[in-house]
Amino acid sequence: MDLFLPESGLMIWMLIAFLIVLVILAKAGWPMIMGAVEQRNTHIADSLLAAEEANNALAGIEQKRQEAMAEAQAEQIKIMKESQDLKAQLIEEAKVEARKEAEKIVADARLKIEKEQAEAMANIKNEVIALSVDIAEKLLQRELDDKQSQTAYIEELLKNNQPRIEA
């Protein structure tokens, strides 16, 4: 039957039409569609990757921030402690210094007192010497007179000079 015999004229039309469509679509159709879709696919994949990276970076930054916060807090505590220690130390040092100063003042005063005492003793000695000399002088003058009266006299003298000796 002719149904099963190919017709050359129709084959030629088919070949012409199909090849024209094939060439046009192969040049200006499929590559554009496929290219654009591939391009978009890679773009989307890249964007997703970039977003994930950004998220990861953000998480890292957050962690770093928290770490920095904790560090700062620790630093603050440390500094406060140090300052308190320093304060205590300063007070302690000041106390020690004050005690030293007081001791020095006391020592100085003692030294001065001793010096004055020594001076006073020296004065007394001088006085005693002068008195002794005085008595001796007078004694010597009376010795010539009478032994008994001499002794009385000495005692009188001593009695007269009692306040001086006591002083």
Next chain:
Amino acid sequence: MKTVLRHIALLFSLACAVCISGFAQETRTERPEKFDSKSFIFGHTGDSYCYHITEINEKPVCVWLPVIVKCKDGGGWHCFSSKHVCELEDGEAFEHDGTRFRIEPIKAEKYPGKLVEVKPDGGLSRPFDLSFTKNAFGIFLVCAFLLAFFLPAARKYRKDPMAQPTKYQGLVEWLTYMVLDGIIKPNVPASKVNKFAPYLLTVFFFIFFANLFGLIPFFPFSANVTGNLSITLVLALLTYFFVNVFGNKHYWKDILWPDVPLFLKVIPIMPIIELISTITKPFALMVRLFANILAGHIIIMVLMALIFIIGGMYGAGMGGVMSIVSIFMSVFMTAVELLVAYIQAYVFTMLSAIFIGMAQQETEHE
């Protein structure tokens, strides 16, 4: 709602049945000859020189397509409207530039349904026929549709590949990647996809839309494009071309010097078998597509013809009953044909992709 629809469908089919049976009765009374189912079926499934749309008052409403023929034995080219040859009465012939032509009836033994040159001695000769027939029209319609459907999308993509795709682009993308990811990429080596994808995509959409257009039963569709052997032959030849011309060294070595005992190659039994097998593969493609689509069309036409056959045998009443059955069966068959339209496009493209992929294989797959 459902029952209302059901009633409407029933009423509609009954109305159709009455019309058709009435028409059948009319034709039976006016033209007493027997209903010619062969002419009816093959006239509608085959090629034709004019695009018959309908008949109004016994006068055919047609789109007259050009007849282009070159006569044999040194005859010249003839080009005229098919109007002149389609409306001829039996035995008449149309004379153009001193040569007489007529279209043989479909029942004829020789050249059925074809344009023939009537020699002065009454003998018939088939000229070289480059007529722009109904199927050629169908081919160009599908091609124009493919260009009109895919090129605007491609232009949009070229203009701005990163723009948000429109719904239309989404449809084009979905169709393209359905074929690309489902058929081409699994079968063709990744490095060769860009080389062969244009052919495979074009073939798929050509067959698919030609199948669909063939199912639409009115002008300008309904041409039985993929159910015509000439067309599937060209498609199969193109696949043969793409498989063998771009086949690599390994492929040709497997054909001409396969891994079989030496004596099978020295007396070239295996190479001959392999060479024949390269032809049988596209041959199977050609026959499969042609037979499937033609069978679908024939079944629908037979279901229609059955109305007139039964009407002719048992009267208009039985014809009316038969028309209800036929209409439901036709609806069912058309639904099946929709499936077949996709499946056959898929199978043709899939096998083409597999054959092309096999001819591109670098190493043996054990």
